[in-house]
Amino acid sequence: MMTETTIGSAAISPSAGDQDAVASIPRRVVAAWAAHDAAAFAELFTEQGSMVLPGVFQKGRDEIRSFMTGAFAGPYQNTRVTGTPVSVEFFSDATAVLITEGGVLHQGESEVAAERAIRASWVVVKENGQWLLAAYQNSPREKR
Structure with missing residues (x-):
């Protein structure tokens, strides 16, 4: 799925290690x-x-940690999440964008309910040799 990306006249061929990361x-x-x-x-x-x-x-x-602490104790208690990449584009040797599909699974579910199905955008950057999320955003997968 992850292939060479061309931006302008420069070809970007991420290493297998970067692709995996x-x-x-x-x-x-x-x-x-x-x-x-x-x-x-x-x-x-x-x-x-x-x-x-x-x-x-x-x-x-800090804000993300605090929010998720409350969410795991509240509305996300006893849930799991799934996210499968559908697109990965490298824009430089230190920047990539992933698009995933998935959502929140409630206890006992093996598939995401249609009303909780999402698509998400993940902007990832390489900092000090480690790939991290710079921005994550999701929205409903289909119009309701």
């Missing part, structure tokens, strides 16, 4: 969510990363 970010989010680990979830973002969900805007790791 970027592709692992949604899996790491799924794992942090499954553990209801708000700290691990927030650490996937840059220090000033942003998270936009319907009706929610959080800026920075």
Whole structure:
């Protein structure tokens, strides 16, 4: 799925390691969510990363950690999340955009209910050799 990307006249061929690292970010989010680990979830973002969900805007790791701590104790308690990449584009050796489909799974569910199905945009950047989320945004997958 991850292929060479051309921007202007420069060809960008990410290394296999970078491709794997970027592709692992949604899996790491799924794992942090499954553990209801708000700290691990927030650490996937840059220090000033942003998270936009319907009706929610959080800026920075501290805000994201705090929001997810409350969410895991409240509306996201006993939930899991899923996210499968449908598109990955590298724009430089340190910037990529992922598009995923998924959503929140309630206890006992194996598929995301249509009303909770989402598409998400993930802007990822490489900082100090590590790929992190600079911005995450999701919206309903289909019109309701």
